[in-house]
Amino acid sequence: MPIDFPNQHIADMVAADRAAEWLTVQPVSIRTGAATVELTVAEHMCNGHGTCHGGVLFTLADIALSYASNSVGALNVAAHADIQYVTPAQLGQRLRATATERMRYGRSGRNGIYDIPVTVADTGELVAIFTGRVVQVAQRSERGS
Amino acid sequence: MPIDFPNQHIADMVAADRAAEWLTVQPVSIRTGAATVELTVAEHMCNGHGTCHGGVLFTLADIALSYASNSVGALNVAAHADIQYVTPAQLGQRLRATATERMRYGRSGRNGIYDIPVTVADTGELVAIFTGRVVQVAQRSERGS
Amino acid sequence: MPIDFPNQHIADMVAADRAAEWLTVQPVSIRTGAATVELTVAEHMCNGHGTCHGGVLFTLADIALSYASNSVGALNVAAHADIQYVTPAQLGQRLRATATERMRYGRSGRNGIYDIPVTVADTGELVAIFTGRVVQVAQRSERGS
Amino acid sequence: MPIDFPNQHIADMVAADRAAEWLTVQPVSIRTGAATVELTVAEHMCNGHGTCHGGVLFTLADIALSYASNSVGALNVAAHADIQYVTPAQLGQRLRATATERMRYGRSGRNGIYDIPVTVADTGELVAIFTGRVVQVAQRSERGS
Numbered sequence: 001m002p003i004d005f006p007n008q009h010i011a012d013m014v015a016a017d018r019a020a021e022w023l024t025v026q027p028v029s030i031r032t033g034a035a036t037v038e039l040t041v042a043e044h045m046c047n048g049h050g051t052c053h054g055g056v057l058f059t060l061a062d063i064a065l066s067y068a069s070n071s072v073g074a075l076n077v078a079a080h081a082d083i084q085y086v087t088p089a090q091l092g093q094r095l096r097a098t099a100t101e102r103m104r105y106g107r108s109g110r111n112g113i114y115d116i117p118v119t120v121a122d123t124g125e126l127v128a129i130f131t132g133r134v135v136q137v138a139q140r141s142e143r144g145s
Numbered sequence: 146m147p148i149d150f151p152n153q154h155i156a157d158m159v160a161a162d163r164a165a166e167w168l169t170v171q172p173v174s175i176r177t178g179a180a181t182v183e184l185t186v187a188e189h190m191c192n193g194h195g196t197c198h199g200g201v202l203f204t205l206a207d208i209a210l211s212y213a214s215n216s217v218g219a220l221n222v223a224a225h226a227d228i229q230y231v232t233p234a235q236l237g238q239r240l241r242a243t244a245t246e247r248m249r250y251g252r253s254g255r256n257g258i259y260d261i262p263v264t265v266a267d268t269g270e271l272v273a274i275f276t277g278r279v280v281q282v283a284q285r286s287e288r289g290s
Numbered sequence: 291m292p293i294d295f296p297n298q299h300i301a302d303m304v305a306a307d308r309a310a311e312w313l314t315v316q317p318v319s320i321r322t323g324a325a326t327v328e329l330t331v332a333e334h335m336c337n338g339h340g341t342c343h344g345g346v347l348f349t350l351a352d353i354a355l356s357y358a359s360n361s362v363g364a365l366n367v368a369a370h371a372d373i374q375y376v377t378p379a380q381l382g383q384r385l386r387a388t389a390t391e392r393m394r395y396g397r398s399g400r401n402g403i404y405d406i407p408v409t410v411a412d413t414g415e416l417v418a419i420f421t422g423r424v425v426q427v428a429q430r431s432e433r434g435s
Numbered sequence: 436m437p438i439d440f441p442n443q444h445i446a447d448m449v450a451a452d453r454a455a456e457w458l459t460v461q462p463v464s465i466r467t468g469a470a471t472v473e474l475t476v477a478e479h480m481c482n483g484h485g486t487c488h489g490g491v492l493f494t495l496a497d498i499a500l501s502y503a504s505n506s507v508g509a510l511n512v513a514a515h516a517d518i519q520y521v522t523p524a525q526l527g528q529r530l531r532a533t534a535t536e537r538m539r540y541g542r543s544g545r546n547g548i549y550d551i552p553v554t555v556a557d558t559g560e561l562v563a564i565f566t567g568r569v570v571q572v573a574q575r576s577e578r579g580s
Contacts, residue, residue, distance in 0.1 A: 019198040022189040044167040047211065053164040054223050055207045059200025066192065078199050079546060080515065080568065082227035082372070084403060084423070086393055102419065103376055111514060111570070113374055113419065129392065129403065131421070133374070133515065135546070224401060225370065225423065227517070229548055229568070231538055247564065248521055256369060256425070258519060258564065274537065274548065276566070278370065278519070280401070309488040312479040334457040337501065343454040344513050345497045349490025356482065368489050372517035 006032045010071040020063050023056070027067060033101040035067035038121055041093050052089035054128075061097040061116040061130035068099035068114055069134040076112060076134040084129045094121040097130070110136040151177045155216040165208050168201070172212060178246040180212035183266055186238050197234035199273075206242040206261040206275035213244035213259055214279040221257060221279040229274045239266040242275070255281040296322045300361040310353050313346070317357060323391040325357035328411055331383050342379035344418075351387040351406040351420035358389035358404055359424040366402065366424040374419045384411040387420070400426040441467045445506040455498050458491070462502060468536040470502035473556055476528050487524035489563075496532040496551040496565035503534035503549055504569040511547060511569040519564045529556040532565070545571040 005011035014020070014027055020037075028036040039060055047053040062081065069076040089095055096119050103113040116130040150156035159165070159172055165182075173181040184205055192198040207226065214221040234240055241264050248258040261275040295301035304310070304317055310327075318326040329350055337343040352371065359366040379385055386409050393403040406420040440446035449455070449462055455472075463471040474495055482488040497516065504511040524530055531554050538548040551565040 017192055018189045019192050019200065023200075044163045047162055047164050053204065053207070054226070055164065055168075055200065055204025058203045058207070058226075059198065062198070062200045062203070078230055080227065080229045081199070081203075082225065084225045084393075085223055103374075103416065126393065229538075248519075248561065271538065307482055308479045309482050309490065313490075334453045337452055337454050343494065343497070344516070345454065345458075345490065345494025348493045348497070348516075349488065352488070352490045352493070368520055370517065370519050371489070371493075372515065374515045375513055 003027055003029055005030055006071050007073065010067060013070055014067060017063070019059070023059055025060055025063050028096070030067050030071055032071050033068055033104065034099060035064045035071065036096060036098045037064045037067065038094060038096045041089055041091050041095060043091060046091055052091070052093070054083070054085060057085070057089065057095070057118050057128045058083050058130065060095060061099070061118050061128070062132070064097040064099035064116050065114050065130070065132035065134065068101065069112055069132070072104065074136045075138040076136050078132055079111070079135045080133040082131050086126045086128055089120070089127045095119070095127060096121040099132070112136070148172055148174055150175055151216050152218065155212060158215055159212065162208070164204070168204055170205060170208050173241070175212050175216055177216050178213055178249065179244060180209045180216065181241060181243045182209045182212065183239060183241045186234055186236050186240060188236060191236055197236070197238070199228070199230060202230070202234065202240070202263050202273045203228050203275065205240060206244070206263050206273070207277070209242040209244035209261050210259050210275070210277035210279070213246065214257055214277070217249065219281045220283040221281050223277055224256070224280045225278040227276050231271045231273055234265070234272045240264070240272060241266040244277070257281070293317055293319055295320055296361050297363065300357060303360055304357065307353070309349070313349055315350055315353050318386070320357050320361055323358055323362050323394065324389060325354045325361065326386060326388045327354045327357065328384060328386045331379055331381050331385060333381060336381055342381070342383070344373070344375060347375070347379065347385070347408050347418045348373050348420065350385060351389070351408050351418070352422070354387040354389035354406050355404050355420070355422035355424070358391065359402055359422070362394065364426045365428040366426050368422055369401070369425045370423040372421050376416045376418055379410070379417045385409070385417060386411040389422070402426070438462055438464055440465055441506050442508065445502060448505055449502060452498070454494070458494055460495055460498050463531070465502050465506055468503055468507050468539065469534060470499045470506065471531060471533045472499045472502065473529060473531045476524055476526050476530060478526060481526055487526070487528070489518070489520060492520070492524065492530070492553050492563045493518050493565065495530060496534070496553050496563070497567065499532040499534035499551050500549050500565070500567035500569065503536065504547055504567070507539065509571045510573040511571050513567055514546070514570045515568040517566050521561045521563055524555070524562045530554070530562060531556040534567070547571070
């Protein structure tokens with residue numbers, strides 16, 4: 001099902017995101033300052049302990065961060081992120097990362113913060129908590145070109 | 146070139162790490178409490194901004210964390226990690242993550258901390274700084290079985 | 291106005307907290323897994339830039355963390371904390387830190403996470419976001435002795 | 436013993452730092468991008484567990500951050516900081532926080548990172564590890580006025 005994009009920039013960015021495609025991450029919804037993405041844990045995403053690699057959880061959340069922060073009409077890049085692991089994710093589970101803005105451009109004028117829980121999509125069980133800090137590196141025109 | 150492993154546990158763990166294989170991450174050296182791993186940035190690892198995805202940098206460092214923290218004779222899992230992005234990495238660059246112990250099992254008795262810079266392998270330029278916090282979930286026998 | 295404590299442990303701990311008294315931090319409410327504390331920014335709490343020192347904001351939130359995490363019937367100590375500064379706080383402002391549990395005892399079995407915004411008490415303006423990670427170091431008996 | 440300041444800005448800033456005075460923090464050395472400060476743990480700095488309050492450790496390190504980052508010829512404010520507690524500090528111990536630059540102005544152009552271990556001054560035992568991220572909010576003239 002196609003999703004509605006808040007502007008053309010973010011639509012172009014999602015279309016160009018080779019890493020998301022490679023990781024089989026699907027965007028579910030993108031709004032201004034918010035994004036939800038999902039993936040299903042495949043065998044090659046599991047680590048030596050037999051559970052989903054932390055890097056996969058991180059990357060899923062990081063993609064949500066990228067979509068949410070770049071939907072606000074400015075070019076943002078991640079400056080710092082942290083992830084707290086709560087419960088291991090298992091092979092075959094559908095995982096969902098939901099990014100919401102906690103602050104847009106605070107003390108320094110150009111830093112935004114996003115809160116991104118990663119959950120099991122059908123139960124809502126919390127798998128990890130990701131916090132992303134972005135820096136605005138450029139303004140964008142109203143027309144989005 | 147085959148690498149020397151400090152014990153059989155970590156050798157088995159590296160051999161079973163499907164995610165590292167998928168990401169084309171190679172171990173370079175593993176010692177007790179330390180590990181160096183590398184990968185070359187491929188086109189499918191690049192994001193919508195045309196540079197290496199933060200999730201790839203994170204995962205490279207996370208694999209170094211996993212190898213370093215599981216080479217000490219105990220089963221450790223990551224509890225929390227953060228990454229500070231310093232300089233974007235480019236397509237084709239060889240990246241290196243080097244994990245060293247900053248603390249093994251502090252105040253709570255079972256938490257270790259690892260410092261993991263990610264650099265461009267041939268120039269040493271700093272790309273990101275990763276800090277990993279692990280929790281010991283089990284002791285291992287001397288024999289490693 | 292005296293506050294209701296959920297158990298005697300936490301009442302004793304608040305009474306013994308010399309640092310909170312020194313910093314003129316007042317508990318406003320303490321429930322199981324939650325705590326609200328306040329202070330008024332005095333001149334000696336201001337730094338060389340003329341605004342409330344980050345360490346004062348941190349300590350206010352850290353006291354809320356301590357009260358919230360030690361009200362759950364177990365002895366918890368902080369293992370890791372981070373603070374994101376949003377808006378500078380000014381001399382004379384009344385500040386409030388509200389700790390709520392985001393997770394109690396996850397992957398490692400003994401780690402809890404608390405989310406603690408610091409706000410201006412009468413306007414709700416966000417001053418800082420504090421995240422605290424605690425480790426349970428002892429169980430407590432039902433009687434609290 | 437008076438200390439040498441790398442420029443007049445930082446000398447003025449240290450002289451105006453009421454919070455440092457209140458906390459009985461003494462600067463030991465300040466150089467461009469580096470600072471060492473100390474305090475002795477007093478009874479009113481101890482928490483309900485009988486050890487030095489985490490907020491005191493944080494503030495000691497935060498003062499070192501402030502001095503180090505404002506000695507480089509630009510006005511910097513802290514944007515984000517985290518602290519990992521390693522070993523509790525005890526009443527009467529002399530503590531030292533040493534800030535060194537890990538990165539000055541990276542990806543976003545204006546963010547610096549400082550690594551600040553807190554140790555027991557006479558033994559070097561590690562008490563906490565503080566990481567501070569600063570944002571440059573203004574340039575300063577060469578003359579420092």
